[in-house]
Amino acid sequence: MIETRGLRKSFRSRAGRETKTVDAVRGVNLEVAEGEIFGFLGPNGAGKTTTLRMLATLIEPDGGEATIAGADLRKDPAGVRRRIGYVPQGGSTWDESTAREELVLQARLYGIGKAEAHRRATRALDAFQLSEYADRKCKTYSGGQRRRVEIALGIIHEPKIVFLDEPTTGLDPQSRAHMWDEIRRLRAEGMTVFITTHYLDEADALCDRIAIMDHGEVVAEGTPAELKREISGEVVLVGLDAAATPRAAELLDTEAYVTKLETADEGGLRLYVDEGATAIPQVLRRLDGDGLDLRSIELHRPSLDDVFLTKTGRSLRES
Amino acid sequence: MKLARDTWLIFQRQIQLLLRNPVWVFVGVFQPVMYLLLFAPLLKPALNAPTQAAAYKIFVPGLLVLLAIFGGLFQGFGLIAELRAGVIERSRVTPVSRLALLLGRSLRDVISLIAQAVIITLLALLFDLRVFIGYLLLAYLMLALIALMTSAVSYGVALKVKSEDALAPLMNTVAQPVLLLSGILLPLTFAPGWLQGVAKWNPFSWAVDGTRALFAGDLSNDRVWQGLSIIAVLAVAGVVWAARQFARSVR
Ligand SMILES: Nc1ncnc2c1ncn2[C@@H]1O[C@H](COP(=O)(O)OP(=O)(O)OP(=O)(O)O)[C@@H](O)[C@H]1O
Ligand SMILES: [Mg+2]
Numbered sequence: 002m003i004e005t006r007g008l009r010k011s012f013r014s015r016a017g018r019e020t021k022t023v024d025a026v027r028g029v030n031l032e033v034a035e036g037e038i039f040g041f042l043g044p045n046g047a048g049k050t051t052t053l054r055m056l057a058t059l060i061e062p063d064g065g066e067a068t069i070a071g072a073d074l075r076k077d078p079a080g081v082r083r084r085i086g087y088v089p090q091g092g093s094t095w096d097e098s099t100a101r102e103e104l105v106l107q108a109r110l111y112g113i114g115k116a117e118a119h120r121r122a123t124r125a126l127d128a129f130q131l132s133e134y135a136d137r138k139c140k141t142y143s144g145g146q147r148r149r150v151e152i153a154l155g156i157i158h159e160p161k162i163v164f165l166d167e168p169t170t171g172l173d174p175q176s177r178a179h180m181w182d183e184i185r186r187l188r189a190e191g192m193t194v195f196i197t198t199h200y201l202d203e204a205d206a207l208c209d210r211i212a213i214m215d216h217g218e219v220v221a222e223g224t225p226a227e228l229k230r231e232i233s234g235e236v237v238l239v240g241l242d243a244a245a246t247p248r249a250a251e252l253l254d255t256e257a258y259v260t261k262l263e264t265a266d267e268g269g270l271r272l273y274v275d276e277g278a279t280a281i282p283q284v285l286r287r288l289d290g291d292g293l294d295l296r297s298i299e300l301h302r303p304s305l306d307d308v309f310l311t312k313t314g315r316s317l318r319e320s
Numbered sequence: 321m322k323l324a325r326d327t328w329l330i331f332q333r334q335i336q337l338l339l340r341n342p343v344w345v346f347v348g349v350f351q352p353v354m355y356l357l358l359f360a361p362l363l364k365p366a367l368n369a370p371t372q373a374a375a376y377k378i379f380v381p382g383l384l385v386l387l388a389i390f391g392g393l394f395q396g397f398g399l400i401a402e403l404r405a406g407v408i409e410r411s412r413v414t415p416v417s418r419l420a421l422l423l424g425r426s427l428r429d430v431i432s433l434i435a436q437a438v439i440i441t442l443l444a445l446l447f448d449l450r451v452f453i454g455y456l457l458l459a460y461l462m463l464a465l466i467a468l469m470t471s472a473v474s475y476g477v478a479l480k481v482k483s484e485d486a487l488a489p490l491m492n493t494v495a496q497p498v499l500l501l502s503g504i505l506l507p508l509t510f511a512p513g514w515l516q517g518v519a520k521w522n523p524f525s526w527a528v529d530g531t532r533a534l535f536a537g538d539l540s541n542d543r544v545w546q547g548l549s550i551i552a553v554l555a556v557a558g559v560v561w562a563a564r565q566f567a568r569s570v571r
Contacts, residue, residue, distance in 0.1 A: 057413050061568075079415055087413040093406035097337055109329050110414040112322075154410065 002162060002193045003033035003056065008065035010051050025051040027217040028065065033195060033210075035161075038188050040208030041197040042305065044317055048217040049197040050090055053164050056195075057087040070161045083111075086155035090166035090197075093151050096140035100131055100150045103139065104157055111158040125153040129183065145176030152183065156192070163187065165196045169203060181207050201305045201317060213309055220312040229303045232311045234260060235277035237284060240297030243268035249293055258283065269296075277302065326417040330424020338428060348391065349436045352383050356443060367506075373448040380444045381459065381531035382504040384437050388463045389498065389524060391433050392470025393491045396478030399425070403482060408566075418567040422475060422559065429471040430464045437463055451535050459534040462527055462548055469555035476562030502528050523550045 008029040011022050026048040033039045041049045055062045056069060058078040066073070072080035094103055104122035105115075113121065126135045129149045134142060139150065148168065156163050168184065169177045184207060187194050198204055204211045205225045212222040221228055241249055246268045253272060254262050258280050261273035274280040277300040288295055309317040338344060360379050361372075369375040402408050411421055437460060441449075451459075474491065481487055499505075501515075502524040508516050519525040530547025533539070 059409060059412060082413060082415045085413070087410075089406045089409050091406050093410035095337075095402070095405055095407050097340060098333075102333075102336075106329065106333055107410070107414070110326070110411060110416040112415065158414075 002035040003031060003039075003067065003069050003195065005029055005031045005056070005067040006065055008052065008055060008067060009063045010048075010055060010060065011063055024217050026055070026062075029214075029217075029219055031212060031219065031222070033162075033193060035193055036188060036191060037209040038184060038194045038196065038207055040204045040211040041195070041214055042199065042201070042204040042211050042309075042317075043197075043214035044199060047214040049214055050166055052214075053087070053166050053195070053197060056081075057085060057164055058082055059087075083158075084161050086158065086160040086163040088151050088155035088163070088165045088168065090170070092147070093154060094139040094147060097138055099136050099138055100126065100142075100153075101135045103150065103154060107154045108157045113158065121157055125157055128186075129153045143176075145172050145179065148172060148176070148180065149183065152180075156187065160192070162193045162195060165194065167197055167199075169198070169200070177203075199317070205305055211305075213305075213312060215309075215313045221308060225305060228305065228308045230275070232303055232308050234273050234275050235280075235303065236301040237272040237274055237277050237280055238265075238297075238299040238301060239270040239272060239284060239288075239295065240299070241269045241293070241295065245293050246270065248291070249288055252287055252291055252293075253284065256283065256287065323417050323420055323423075326420030327423045327427065329416075330411075330420055331427045332424075334425055334428040335431070338432060344432070348387075348432070349439050352387050352436070352440050353443060355383055356380070356440065356447075360447075371448075373450065376444055376447055376449040377451075377535050378507060378532060379505075380440070380449060381535045382507075382528055384440065384459070384463055385466060385502070385524065385528050385531055386499065386504045387436060387440070388433055388466040389470050390495060391436070392429055392467045392472075393474050393495055395425070395429050395471040396474035396487050396491070397484055399475050399478045400482065400484055400487065403479070412566075419559075419563040421566045422472060422563045425475065426468050426471045426559070430467045433463060433467040434460055449535075452537055455534045455537060455539060458539075458544070458548075459531050462531050462534070462551060465548070465551045465555045466524070466527060469551060469558040472555070472558040472562040476558070476565040479562075479565040498522060498524055501525060504528055507532070523554055526550050 008026060010026045011024045013020050013022050029052055041052070043049050054060045056067060056074065058074070058081050066075060068074065069081050070084040072084055074081055101122050104125055105118045108118035108121050109115065126132045129152070131146065131149055131153070134146060139147060142150065152165065152168065155165070165184070169180050172180060184194055184196065196208070208225065210222070210224050211228070212219045214220070223231070239249065246264060250262060250264055250270055253259055253270065258274050259272050260275065263271040265271060272280065272284065281298060281300060284298065285295070306317050309315070360376060363369065363375040363379050364372050367375055367378060369378070441456065477490060478487055481490065501519045501522045503511070503519060504524070508519050508525070511519070526543060526547040527550070529543040533541035533544050
C-alpha cells in the first residue's frame with residue numbers, strides 16, 4: 002500500500018549568524034501492507050512528522066521515492082492527495098467554526114457535491130459520536146472531542162490510507178482507549194492506518210506492525226512480537242534458595258529449550274528461552290521431579306523499550 | 321470550472337466567519353471616519369479650496385486608497401492564525417487549487433474593503449461630496465485592485481515569515497514610506513521637486529492621482545488609465561507570487 006525507498010529530507014535553519022542543517026529524515030525504506038495499522042515509534046525529533054508530511058505531499062523530499070496506493074509521490078502528487086487522508090499532529094480545526102461546517106467544507110474541498118457533503122458530515126458525526134456537539138463552535142470542545150473531529154476530517158473523503166500524527170497525545174486514558182477503538186474501526190472498514198506515536202504501549206497494543214525510528218532512520222521494523230522476540234527471547238526468573246540453586250542449574254542447563262542460563266547473585270536462576278509460556282511448565286516438571294523446592298517463578302517478556310535500548314543504546318523513556 | 325468553484329468555497333467560508341463577528345466593519349471604518357470628521361475640516365483653508373465639498377473631493381479619494389492599502393497589508397495576521405491552527409495544512413492535503421486558497425481570501429478582503437468604502441462615501445455625501453456614479457464605480461475598481469494586491473502580498477509574506485512578530489514591523493516599514501510618498505493625505509502638488517520625483521516611483525501615487533481625477537469627474541486625465549493599469553499589473557504579479565507561496569509553504 003505504501004512503499005518508500007531512500008526517502009530523505011534535511012532542513013536548513015538559521016541560528017543567529019550560522020546556518021545549520023538538520024538531517025531530519027535520512028533514507029527511510031518502508032513497506033506498509035493494505036488494511037494494517039502501521040505504527041511509527043520514536044522519540045521527539047526522530048523525524049516521524051517529517052516523513053509523514055513528505056508522504057502527504059506537504060513537503061517535497063530531497064531524495065528517494067515513494068508509491069502510495071499505486072500513485073507515485075513525485076510524479077503524481079495530485080493522485081496521492083486524492084487517495085490519502087492526513088491528520089496533523091498539532092490540530093486542524095478553526096476555533097470559530099462548528100464541526101459540521103468543517104466537515105462539509107473539507108468534503109467539498111475534495112470535490113464532493115453539496116448534498117453529498119452534508120450527508121457525509123452527518124454520517125461522520127454519528128460514527129464518531131459527535132452529533133450532540135455538531136453545531137457548537139470547535140473552541141468549546143474537549144481535547145478528545147476535538148481530536149475526533151480532526152480524525153473525521155481526515156477520512157471524510159473515504160481515503161484508502163489515513164495518516165494520523167500522534168492521534169492520542171495529550172488525551173486522558175479514557176479518551177485514549179476510545180481513540181484506539183476508533184482507529185480499529187477504521188481498519189475494520191478496510192482502511193490502512195499509519196500512525197505515529199511515542200507511547201510504547203500504544204505501539205504494542207494497537208499496531209499490527211511498527212517501525213522504530215531514531216535520528217531520521219528506521220532502526221527496526223516488524224510486528225511488536227517479532228521485534229521483542231528478536232532481541233533476547235524471553236526470560237524465566239526462577240526463585241530458589243541459595244542452597245538449591247547449583248543443583249537446579251545443573252538440571253536445567255541441559256534442557257534444549259534453555260538458550261542461556263545465569264545464576265542470580267542472591268540465589269535463583271535466569272533462563273533465556275524462546276517462548277516462556279511453554280518453558281514454564283517444563284521447568285516446573287523438571288524441578289519438581291527432582292524434589293527441589295521452588296519459591297517463585299516469573300516470566301519477563303522484553304518490552305519495546307528493551308528493543309529500542311538494544312538498537313540505539315538509549316531507553317525511549319529517557320530520550 | 322475547478323478554480324472558480326474552489327475560490328467560491330474558500331470565499332464563502334471566509335465571509336461566513338467574518339459575518340459571524342460583524343464588529344470588524346465598525347472597527348475598520350472607525351479610523352477613517354475620525355479622519356473624515358476631525359481632520360478634513362482643516363483642509364479647506366489648508367488646501368485653499370473654494371468650498372468644503374471641493375476639499376472632500378481631494379481628501380476622500382486619498383482616504384479610501386489609504387484604507388485599501390492598510391486593510392490589505394494587515395490581512396496576513398489572520399492567515400498566521402490559520403497557519404497555527406493547522407487549517408492551511410489541512411487544506412493543502414486536499415486537491416483544492418492553491419490559487420483558490422489565496423483568491424478566496426483576497427476576495428473576502430476586497431469585498432469587505434468595498435463595504436467600508438461605501439460607508440465612507442455615503443458619509444461624505446452628507447458633507448456635500450458629489451461624484452458621478454460611473455466614475456465612482458471606476459474608483460472602486462481601483463480600490464479593489466489595490467486591496468487585492470496588498471492582501472495577496474501580505475498573505476505571501478505571512479507564509480514566508482510565519483510569525484506575527486516578524487510580520488508587524490515588516491508591514492509597518494513598507495507601509496510608512498509608501499504612505500508618505502503617495503500624496504495620500506495631502507496632494508503632492510505642494511511638494512518640492514525632489515519629493516515629486518521620488519513619488520513618481522511609487523505606484524500608489526499614480527493610483528491616488530487617478531482616483532482623485534475620477535472623483536473630480538476628469539475621466540480624460542491620463543492618470544486614470546495609467547493608475548488602473550499599473551495597479552492591475554502589480555495585482556496580478558502579487559497574486560501569482562502569493563499563490564506560489566501557498567503551493568510550497570512549509571508548515
Ligand atoms: N520546518 C522545519 N525547519 C527546520 N527544522 C525542522 C523543520 N521541521 C522539522 N525540523 C527538524 O527535523 C527533525 C525531525 O522533526 P520531526 O517533526 O519530524 O520529529 P518527530 O519525530 O515528529 O518528533 P515529535 O515526536 O516531537 O513530533 C527535528 O530535529 C526538527 O527540529
Ligand atoms: Mg511529530
